[in-house]
Amino acid sequence: GIDLDDPSLYADLEKKYHVPTGGPSLDNVIVVDNVPRVPGEKEDKLKNVLRKTFKTMSAVKENGVHLVRGPDPENPAGTLTRSYAFVEFETAKDAQVAVAKGDGYRLDKTHVFACNLFNEIEQYGKPPGEFKAPEPEAYQEREYLKSWMMDTMARDQFVVRHSDETEVYYANKTDEPEKACARNRWTEKYVQWSPRGSYMTTFHRPGIAIWGGVSWMRLRRIAHENVRMILWSPEEKYVITVSHDAVKADDGEMHNICVWDVNTGAMLKSFPAGKAFKWSHDDKYVARQGPNCINVFELPSMKLVDQKPLVADDVKDFEWSPTENTIAYWIPEVGNSPARVMIVDMPSRAIKRTKNLFNVHDCKLHWQGEGDFLAIKVDRTTKTKKTTFASFELFRIREKEIPVDVLDLKDPLVAFAWEPQGDKFAIIHGEGNTLNVSFYTMDSEKRSAPVRLLKLLERKTANRLFWSPKGQYIVLAGLKGSNGSLEFWNVRDLEQMGVGEHYQCTDVEWDPSGRYVATSVSYWQTTMETGYKLWDFRGRLVFEKQIERFYSLSWRPRPRTLLSKEQIKEVRKNLKEYSAEFSRMDDLRENKASRVIFERRRQLMEEWEAYRTQRIDDHYDEHDE
């Protein structure tokens, strides 16, 4: 196990960022920036001004104001005080009060104080301007980050978090998963895979740690206290950390969000808390909604593309296409101009499509997994603003001029999901406990009826939709109040393959291959009967386990395949030969497995019978006595 209280875990990092101080505690000292620079003769006067100013706020120590003298840039012979001062207070508490009150204090027109605790500066204070990328950690023999993909059985991995345990397993076809790695107190919160499965991220008080390779070695630590959540870039080059604790940046703003380069561990930029960051599919850009604009930053410089934001007045929301550097966003109705959906290419800023919408109350953007379609759920109000109704605007991105189909909804919408690879989508609609599920396809037979209803399933207990990552199969799940009813559907053939139940089920997740589905009951939601079940794609239960204080199960994502299109075609063509061989292997293994089981049983039975014989003999002996 790993002792996370072990200070050495982060000691070297902390040291690197540490300004050596020595001597007694400096908890009662604050640093004041933007202090006027004065020549030597005015030094005492400035000290007096500062003392008086801070006396009105908190308890300043006698002779507690310290100025630092530096060269006068305009007079090489003379000196000027530097633009910062150190002020000592009676107690640490007094210093904190002074920071709270003095930060932003306007001394005169040009001098607005920025106050910080000395110790905080020492901990966090690396103004980006002075930021130096830390030296790379000592060279280690890098392990292959895709080692789990070398499994000849092509099994997928998942990680289970329960109590203080973190366990990684290989999912087996028919029996218990096989443990690949398990550590006690590996993380203080949860664990998170990177999007291609190369890394597992753990969360600790001083920061996050990134693990991987066949021996699960620690590859990187990132020092950011109390990280609440992280956002990996799709290609795993960068990670964004969001913390509860704000860091004061050089501009005086409080920053909770940092963007890091995973390979070097360098912080690229920090931001104040606020709207979410969204990565482009190729790690080239990261974007964040601003007032009347979308800020698109280039990586790794983290500078705005062409030094200017993407102007979009009153923009409400935006989403990147999952396969291209295309942004879709919408702006609401203002005055006489209608609401608008815009599809814009980056970095050219070329507008690919504009669509005006009227009486819009709200919009939700949903890209299909391959970026072929964009669905926008539009909530509208009637002219009288009394009732709302919804419709889908369905954009065909690949077609010339991007035609839009409209699908009006008669019932309230409960859930929507695109088939990740394919042209179908599913919706749950209706009210109350028994809802309806509809499957649609974008595959239009004729232009007049572009979106086609494939099937309407009435009176279902499902309230969530989970498509297989490969498409075609979907799980309709009744989570929360619906007690965990599960239906496994084949949407291509419109047939229900199986049903299941996982009482109080809180989470459903497909494995990356689309062969298995994990359902779980998390301790975060309920304390009773927590644990997980593994099903195959058609709803056959493969394995189940109840675990006390079980928190989560998460499948390890897979890297992009190394196979070329031709190689894939070749394998498919020769599947019969492969299959024959695999079947033989499976039969052998099965025989062996059942032989082992039979052997164990036979032995147990023999032991039992021997025991019984012995015991019955004893019994008669006793009676004979």
Added chain:
Amino acid sequence: AERTAILERRAEIDRRRERQEALQHQKEMAEAKEREARLRREAEQERQRIADEAKRRELDRLQKERDAIEREQKMKMAEELKRKSEAVGIKLVVDVETMKDLNTEQLITKQVEQLEQEKREMRTRLNAVAKRMDHLERAYRRVEIALMEKDYEH
């Protein structure tokens, strides 16, 4: 004497006539009574017949109603079976018209039979799909592992 004889004979005739009349009267009375009784009996019988007839008609009506309800129920059941089967993507072999002529037990048997049959077929089909999925993944992996050696060196 002759007069006496005449008077006596007349008197005798009168007596006879009186007796005759009395008998006649008695007879008529008896006949009237009998007729009345017969009429009453006949009326009673008629009433009974009408009542029986009504009862029979009512029973017929009820039977017809029952038949109709049963028929309707069977129809409903048949349609329900059809709906249920189709809801999970199963096409029925037997059509609703044929099914409505079957009795309830036959229908249930049919229902169970058909669903079992479909289930078996689906299981076989899905077993093959599951196997194919697994084997395809493993086949890809076999080719891919060879490429990974090179990938690592990069």
Added chain:
Amino acid sequence: LFDLLLVAHGQAMRPLLLQGHSRPLTKVRYNREGDLIFTTAKDKVANVWFSHNGERLGTYNGHNGSIWCLDTTYDSARLLTGSADSTAKLWDVETGGELASFTQKTAVRAVGFALGDRTAFTVTDALMGNPAQLHIYDITSQTPAAVRSFNVGDSKVICACWGPLNQYIYAGHENGDITLWDWQNGTLARTIKEHTNAITDMQFAGDKTYFITSSKDKTAKLFDTKSLDRLKTYQTERPVNSASISNLKEHVILGGGQEASMVTTTSARAGKFEVLIYHKVFEDEIGRVKGHFGPINTVCFSPDGRGFTSGGEDGYVRLHHFDKDYFEFEIDF
């Protein structure tokens, strides 16, 4: 293979529902011949039923508190019950008449007739300065005073049975201990600690050469009567309230479930509380029988092993007769 049994039991086997108790069941037990079933519950009455059709034969009225335990004589003529009303009562099985009442200082947790039916024990709870005690009674004379009483330690006794040939009384404690008592001298003969939480039930195999205990530690275990060696462990996912050994097949049944107070969504889980069937030798679960609406408090195999009875927190007694699938089912080895 295991699916088969599961299906066979879950659906085809139709149980008889015995409705005669209004509160949670505490014990179900068959008489020696297996033609009668005795049940006790928190509703203060004991019932007797015909096992072949589930018809109620009679009720034993007289206790003033929950009845915790029962035992019957070899000839099924007498019934002994122990209650929270601090009495143990001796009943005439046939007439329902109360023959004797043995007054105790605290609730009676377990009772048992010794082989020969001349002697019986009761175990009482520790309460308000009274230690947990074993009391020995002379049933022949029906003397209301105990022949002998002795303390049985600090941890409450939850279940107890006479061992073979009346040599020892076997007791299961709240702290998980199993103790053996030399009842003639009032001394502790042995203690083993194999369970980590309260022992909830103890039942002997037909020939008394081994016995099973169930525990809140989510296991049931099989012990050799003489050596007290642990023979088998049956691991489950919930507290086990009762366990019983088949005299016909190599099977044991386990009943349990989360504490009543923990089950907040009982109605949503209607009928989902299961009796688990385990292979006695292989320790594998081989089937489940659903049906109760709450945790199962007590289970018992019929002496011929052709059926079993379960009593639940839901106040129902469910009487199961196995169907032919059960008898045909064999695990290959």
